[in-house]
Amino acid sequence: MATRIEDVAAHAGVSVKTVSRVLNGYANVRTNLRARIEASIRELNYVPNASARSLAGNRSYLVALLYDNPTAVSSYIMDVIVGVLQACKETPYNAVLHPFDAADDLAARIDGFVAQHRPDALVLVPPHANNAKLLQRLHELDIRYATISSKLRESCIDIGFDERKAAADIVSHLISLGHQRIGHITGLKGHGARTWRRSGYRDALRKAGIAYDESLVVDGDFTFASGVVAAKALLDHDRAPTAIFAANDDMACGVMREAYERGLSIPGDLSVCGFDGTPVSQLISPGLTTVRQPCREMGCAAVESVLQAIRDPAMSQQERLPYQLQLRGSSAAPGKS
Amino acid sequence: MATRIEDVAAHAGVSVKTVSRVLNGYANVRTNLRARIEASIRELNYVPNASARSLAGNRSYLVALLYDNPTAVSSYIMDVIVGVLQACKETPYNAVLHPFDAADDLAARIDGFVAQHRPDALVLVPPHANNAKLLQRLHELDIRYATISSKLRESCIDIGFDERKAAADIVSHLISLGHQRIGHITGLKGHGARTWRRSGYRDALRKAGIAYDESLVVDGDFTFASGVVAAKALLDHDRAPTAIFAANDDMACGVMREAYERGLSIPGDLSVCGFDGTPVSQLISPGLTTVRQPCREMGCAAVESVLQAIRDPAMSQQERLPYQLQLRGSSAAPGKS
DNA sequence: CTGACAAATGCCAGCGATGGCATCTTCGCA
DNA sequence: TGCGAAGATGCCATCGCTGGCATTTGTCAG
Numbered sequence: 217m218a219t220r221i222e223d224v225a226a227h228a229g230v231s232v233k234t235v236s237r238v239l240n241g242y243a244n245v246r247t248n249l250r251a252r253i254e255a256s257i258r259e260l261n262y263v264p265n266a267s268a269r270s271l272a273g274n275r276s277y278l279v280a281l282l283y284d285n286p287t288a289v290s291s292y293i294m295d296v297i298v299g300v301l302q303a304c305k306e307t308p309y310n311a312v313l314h315p316f317d318a319a320d321d322l323a324a325r326i327d328g329f330v331a332q333h334r335p336d337a338l339v340l341v342p343p344h345a346n347n348a349k350l351l352q353r354l355h356e357l358d359i360r361y362a363t364i365s366s367k368l369r370e371s372c373i374d375i376g377f378d379e380r381k382a383a384a385d386i387v388s389h390l391i392s393l394g395h396q397r398i399g400h401i402t403g404l405k406g407h408g409a410r411t412w413r414r415s416g417y418r419d420a421l422r423k424a425g426i427a428y429d430e431s432l433v434v435d436g437d438f439t440f441a442s443g444v445v446a447a448k449a450l451l452d453h454d455r456a457p458t459a460i461f462a463a464n465d466d467m468a469c470g471v472m473r474e475a476y477e478r479g480l481s482i483p484g485d486l487s488v489c490g491f492d493g494t495p496v497s498q499l500i501s502p503g504l505t506t507v508r509q510p511c512r513e514m515g516c517a518a519v520e521s522v523l524q525a526i527r528d529p530a531m532s533q534q535e536r537l538p539y540q541l542q543l544r545g546s547s548a549a550p551g552k553s
Numbered sequence: 554m555a556t557r558i559e560d561v562a563a564h565a566g567v568s569v570k571t572v573s574r575v576l577n578g579y580a581n582v583r584t585n586l587r588a589r590i591e592a593s594i595r596e597l598n599y600v601p602n603a604s605a606r607s608l609a610g611n612r613s614y615l616v617a618l619l620y621d622n623p624t625a626v627s628s629y630i631m632d633v634i635v636g637v638l639q640a641c642k643e644t645p646y647n648a649v650l651h652p653f654d655a656a657d658d659l660a661a662r663i664d665g666f667v668a669q670h671r672p673d674a675l676v677l678v679p680p681h682a683n684n685a686k687l688l689q690r691l692h693e694l695d696i697r698y699a700t701i702s703s704k705l706r707e708s709c710i711d712i713g714f715d716e717r718k719a720a721a722d723i724v725s726h727l728i729s730l731g732h733q734r735i736g737h738i739t740g741l742k743g744h745g746a747r748t749w750r751r752s753g754y755r756d757a758l759r760k761a762g763i764a765y766d767e768s769l770v771v772d773g774d775f776t777f778a779s780g781v782v783a784a785k786a787l788l789d790h791d792r793a794p795t796a797i798f799a800a801n802d803d804m805a806c807g808v809m810r811e812a813y814e815r816g817l818s819i820p821g822d823l824s825v826c827g828f829d830g831t832p833v834s835q836l837i838s839p840g841l842t843t844v845r846q847p848c849r850e851m852g853c854a855a856v857e858s859v860l861q862a863i864r865d866p867a868m869s870q871q872e873r874l875p876y877q878l879q880l881r882g883s884s885a886a887p888g889k890s
Numbered sequence: 891c892t893g894a895c896a897a898a899t900g901c902c903a904g905c906g907a908t909g910g911c912a913t914c915t916t917c918g919c920a
Numbered sequence: 921t922g923c924g925a926a927g928a929t930g931c932c933a934t935c936g937c938t939g940g941c942a943t944t945t946g947t948c949a950g
Contacts, residue, residue: 268608271604271936311650312647495628496832558938568901570900606937
């Protein structure tokens with residue numbers, strides 16, 4: 217039914233093996249022959265059969281993206297996915313998405329997944345990227361992988377950005393506007409992001425010589441609802457902050473909701489900053505000041521690095537991508553309407 | 554390296570073929586044998602190699618999701634993706650995402666894709682779902698597919714929901730609140746969604762006996778920016794509407810932005826409704842009244858139907874899924890603060 | 891108990907590509 | 921001009937599994 221390599225070989229008058237060489241980019245094919253074969257390929261509209269290739273070559277041309285939370289894909293993951301797909305587009309590799317429930321014993325389930333699909337490489341995002349047992353197992357299985365995280369672990373391929381500094385930057389922005397009492401809503405316990413962003417918050421205060429006030433730091437869990445609850449607490453404070461830095465955009469929206477309910481004007485009565493740069497940050501009014509995480513770029517870079525590592529197995533690489541402060545209407549000098 | 558079917562056969566003391574029968578769910582295997590083989594499979598942690606299976610069986614166990622707009626995955630697509638992945642999880646099938654630029658000549662490019670991956674089924678979302686040339690080519694190639702659209706074409710598998718009625722419902726909601734002058738911002742020309750939603754808008758007006766006023770209908774293109782522009786036009790109208798129904802949530806956010814800039818209160822001075830039920834509709838303040846499209850459910854249903862059609866090739870099926878009106882703070886009786 | 895038929899099981903080829911090795915060219919240099 | 925090495929090309933086995941058909945086992949009526 218479809219064209220096979222054999223057809224191409226016959227059409228070009230060469231052996232199957234030579235066509236295979238051209239397909240796989242081997243050097244030792246005479247220039248004119250290569251041209252003839254390439255012409256035949258185009259003419260016959262030949263595309264190699266992925267299954268046969270994978271079976272014979274013991275390569276799958278598959279890059280698997282493992283992520284958590286199969287029921288609600290965050291815009292974070294979405295953006296990473298876009299980057300991954302984009303990076304694959306330029307290569308013979310294809311992406312497979314695989315939601316893996318973090319609750320499961322991943323280290324055990326990964327074997328089945330690998331046996332079935334034999335991906336040539338994996339890309340892991342948090343929290344899997346920080347699952348030591350999983351990484352351990354991947355080493356045992358000798359599978360190349362890239363992690364996307366801000367940990368920047370050595371001896372692996374790890375793509376990230378400087379979350380701590382980004383958080384510090386955004387808080388410094390608030391300080392430069394004149395804010396002295398700045399509240400912070402943290403992320404979910406156990407997530408690296410929680411720690412990095414809170415550390416950045418403290419860094420900025422320290423740098424500005426502002427005393428750290430523990431009562432201005434409230435636990436959140438990255439959800440909108442937790443942002444609302446935390447905002448209530450902060451706004452009920454007897455010396456309420458004039459600005460709030462939420463550890464992500466959803467919680468910042470929660471703060472804006474609570475401000476709305478109380479009739480507080482933003483940024484007149486309260487400045488609000490988020491983190492992530494999700495679509496909502498642009499759509500909400502006023503626009504939300506935030507940090508855009510380079511999600512797409514990280515997805516892209518992860519795939520590129522890990523594919524490069526297939527060619528040069530010795531490679532290990534840590535890469536920090538640039539982030540962007542996005543200053544919008546939700547932050548302004550305190551007390552200004 | 555990994556376990557093969559041969560190992561399982563040896564372990565269970567049967568032929569490879571019999572193991573294959575068990576794997577593929579053939580009926581004619583004696584019960585005790587089947588149990589023994591299943592035990593061996595579990596014990597050895599055996600998972601069939603997908604490439605070999607696909608090559609030998611001329612089936613790929615792949616469902617491909619074709620979508621447009623590779624640079625910015627909309628939350629619509631993302632939700633469909635979640636549904637598709639979810640539906641695959643229960644089956645031996647896997648999903649492959651394939652962004653296809655609508656600008657390209659799809660009907661031509663599809664051949665290469667099919668030759669390479671031999672997906673057993675395709676799922677198409679708009680605008681590809683309405684690309685007649687593409688569908689034609691798929692018929693020629695004899696590839697099963699499901700479309701997700703509200704067109705509900707006969708003789709195909711088509712999953713959708715009643716967009717027109719949903720739009721009418723939401724406008725009726727505004728009317729029931731007491732609004733008489735209701736503006737509408739349309740979707741992008743050429744999109745079915747534009748037509749259906751506008752028709753629903755007219756249906757609701759007609760049903761309520763409100764004259765259709767063309768000057769209250771302004772072109773948009775589904776983007777936030779176009780929402781802002783359209784809102785300016787409507788609010789500058791010498792008899793400005795008291796409510797605006799935007800054909801999607803992003804444009805509704807644009808309306809809210811323009812209201813914010815003008816110091817208009819929502820819903821006090823202006824009620825706003827969107828369409829889609831994207832995450833932003835919950836995060837924004839006040840919450841946006843909208844229609845939640847059953848995206849995830851549609852993705853799920855599309856896969857289920859098309860896989861069913863593989864078993865029963867004669868099947869064709871149209872399914873309309875329920876949508877949900879989500880009434881939130883952005884809509885209220887006119888003139889009420 | 892036997893024969894005939896149905897059900898269960900096994901054997902072997904083949905899916906479409908690549909890898910290893912054998913063979914054939916080409917080319918440089920004595 | 922001839923020879924050897926390097927480079928180009930081809931042949932055949934093989935990857936792990938399923939399909940078709942042959943063979944074995946089981947069942948039941950006569």
